[in-house]
Amino acid sequence: MIAIEHLSKRFKTAAGKDHLALSDIxxxxxxxxxxxxxxxxxxxxSTLLYMIGGFVPASxxxxxxxxxxxxxxxxxxxxxxxxxxxxxxxxxLQNIAYGLRLQGKSKPEAEERARVLLRMVGLERxxxxxxxELSGGMKQRVAIARTLAYNxxxxxxxxxxxxLDAHTRTHLQRDLLRIWEEHRKTVLFVTHSVEEAVxxxxxxxxxxxxxxxIARIIPIELERPRQRSELxxxxxxxxxxTEIEGMIDAFEAAAA
Amino acid sequence: MSRHLPSICAGLVLLLMWQLAxxxxxxxxxxxxxxxxxxxxxxxxxxxxxxxxxxxxxxxxAGYLLAAAFGISxxxxxxxxxxxxRLLNPLIMMIxxxxxxxxxxxxxxxxxxxxxxxxxxxxxxxSLPIIYHSWQGGRSVSQIVVWSAAAMGMNxxxxxFRIVLPAAxxxxxxxxxxxxILALITMVVSEIVARSNGIGNLLFNSMDMALYDRxxxxxxxxxxxxxxxxxxxxxxxxxxxxxxxxxxxxxxAVG
Ligand SMILES: Nc1ncnc2c1ncn2[C@@H]1O[C@H](COP(=O)(O)OP(=O)(O)OP(=O)(O)O)[C@@H](O)[C@H]1O
Ligand SMILES: [Mg+2]
Numbered sequence: 001m002i003a004i005e006h007l008s009k010r011f012k013t014a015a016g017k018d019h020l021a022l023s024d025i026x027x028x029x030x031x032x033x034x035x036x037x038x039x040x041x042x043x044x045x046s047t048l049l050y051m052i053g054g055f056v057p058a059s060x061x062x063x064x065x066x067x068x069x070x071x072x073x074x075x076x077x078x079x080x081x082x083x084x085x086x087x088x089x090x091x092x093l094q095n096i097a098y099g100l101r102l103q104g105k106s107k108p109e110a111e112e113r114a115r116v117l118l119r120m121v122g123l124e125r126x127x128x129x130x131x132x133e134l135s136g137g138m139k140q141r142v143a144i145a146r147t148l149a150y151n152x153x154x155x156x157x158x159x160x161x162x163x164l165d166a167h168t169r170t171h172l173q174r175d176l177l178r179i180w181e182e183h184r185k186t187v188l189f190v191t192h193s194v195e196e197a198v199x200x201x202x203x204x205x206x207x208x209x210x211x212x213x214i215a216r217i218i219p220i221e222l223e224r225p226r227q228r229s230e231l232x233x234x235x236x237x238x239x240x241x242t243e244i245e246g247m248i249d250a251f252e253a254a255a256a
Numbered sequence: 257m258s259r260h261l262p263s264i265c266a267g268l269v270l271l272l273m274w275q276l277a278x279x280x281x282x283x284x285x286x287x288x289x290x291x292x293x294x295x296x297x298x299x300x301x302x303x304x305x306x307x308x309x310x311x312x313x314x315x316x317x318a319g320y321l322l323a324a325a326f327g328i329s330x331x332x333x334x335x336x337x338x339x340x341x342r343l344l345n346p347l348i349m350m351i352x353x354x355x356x357x358x359x360x361x362x363x364x365x366x367x368x369x370x371x372x373x374x375x376x377x378x379x380x381x382x383s384l385p386i387i388y389h390s391w392q393g394g395r396s397v398s399q400i401v402v403w404s405a406a407a408m409g410m411n412x413x414x415x416x417f418r419i420v421l422p423a424a425x426x427x428x429x430x431x432x433x434x435x436x437i438l439a440l441i442t443m444v445v446s447e448i449v450a451r452s453n454g455i456g457n458l459l460f461n462s463m464d465m466a467l468y469d470r471x472x473x474x475x476x477x478x479x480x481x482x483x484x485x486x487x488x489x490x491x492x493x494x495x496x497x498x499x500x501x502x503x504x505x506x507x508x509a510v511g
Binding site for chain 2: 050053054055072073074075077078079081083086087088089090092098099102103130131132146147150151
């Protein structure tokens with residue numbers, strides 16, 4: 001379980017001024033929950049994720065994971081970034097096996113598990129390719145497999161499908177849901193697409209900017225497993241989307 | 257074959273210009289390419305000359321390898337620690353414009369004209385581009401790549417050697433290549449200034465004795481050494497950077 005209490009983040013700007021990027025964030029995530037964050041650019045979505053990941057320190061408040069405060073990065077929280085962030089000098093298989101090697105697994109053992117994951121993301125034929133030889137969608141599959149490999153309880157995904165074309169995006173969304181149904185990790189998923197958020201999530205967090213804060217939390221009560229093709233004709237699905245889009249527009253109008 | 261055609265043409269043009277200069281000036285100090293090449297076999301079968309070349313290469317290797325080890329560590333330190341960057345950047349900028357060979361007289365006073373002063377000047381002459389490019393390479397390593405490694409459980413030292421170093425390697429190799437040619441240049445100059453042995457000494461001895469064919473043959477050897485070293489270097493670089501986008505891009509970085 002993730003508990004976030006009165007969390008805020010201040011940045012020093014180059015001019016020496018304080019910039020309040022996030023203000024008084026309070027949030028609880030249950031284990032195995034899929035939660036999306038949506039909100040205008042610059043409202044602090046990435047910053048929030050980076051703080052939970054332990055990459056960036058908080059200015060105030062605290063983040064507890066199963067009761068323990070976050071003090072730095074750790075293999076219990078696996079990040080997936082929009083820009084993939086693969087190790088370019090390692091092959092696909094080595095990228096995925098890396099985390100396992102660090103956990104002290106032997107090379108054959110790590111590679112065997114890496115191959116299982118590679119099959120799960122449908123790239124077994126590309127084990128010995130270097131990242132530069134893959135398409136964007138393939139790179140993101142490798143990045144997801146690399147993170148899943150060391151078996152974090154929490155996935156922190158920052159617009160993971162943002163850089164991909166619509167077709168690849170739909171595919172990866174479906175794959176992610178399938179993997180999530182199977183392993184039930186806690187997922188915190190940042191996106192700019194309302195549709196994507198509603199399709200994937202148990203709850204959607206709508207953030208507002210200036211300063212960055214949580215504006216609304218909407219539970220998505222659609223049955224699982226979800227089929228995109230069926231949802232398309234589901235009134236409730238469409239209503240969630242319309243409702244959330246309306247909210248975002250209203251917050252933006254209020255901010256302007 | 258067609259890949260080598262431009263280089264072959266360039267070589268021929270160079271020889272032609274040399275021949276023309278030889279014919280039109282008619283100086284004894286400017287023998288033609290034929291004479292120079294004719295002096296080559298004698299020079300490279302001469303045990304003393306081979307010893308000189310060996311000494312030169314040894315000192316150059318020592319100075320260059322020191323510069324590589326030191327320059328990469330120093331540069332990556334600057335590239336990953338803002339504090340180190342702030343402290344060391346002014347120092348680098350100050351040392352940058354000094355021609356390192358101009359320090360040779362001082363080094364000779366301190367260390368004599370033996371190997372030490374020469375190795376040190378080669379080290380000084382070749383380390384700056386290595387520091388600079390390692391620094392830039394280290395700085396430009398993507399933060400999220402380093403974070404991805406941190407999340408896997410890598411500590412700071414592991415991230416430096418296993419993430420930052422390989423990620424910066426394409427840029428580091430640019431510095432190493434420039435450094436290699438600078439090491440060659442400083443090596444020859446150091447032997448001209450502090451004459452004890454080496455190919456630079458051989459060159460000037462030939463001049464002193466008015467053996468101009470031999471002098472030009474020595475220059476040909478130096479040029480061939482530079483060319484061969486660069487070829488070997490490129491082969492190594494390509495091997496190390498198979499994974500990189502920059503792999504095929506041959507960059508001629510001067511200075
Ligand atoms: N390293 C930093 N130094 C100073 N300010 C920063 C830094 N990182 C982020 N900020 C500021 O914090 C705020 C939130 O940034 P963040 O990247 O978290 O937004 P975001 O919601 O992820 O935006 P986007 O949707 O565009 O990715 C922005 O106003 C940004 O200017
Ligand atoms: Mg962001």
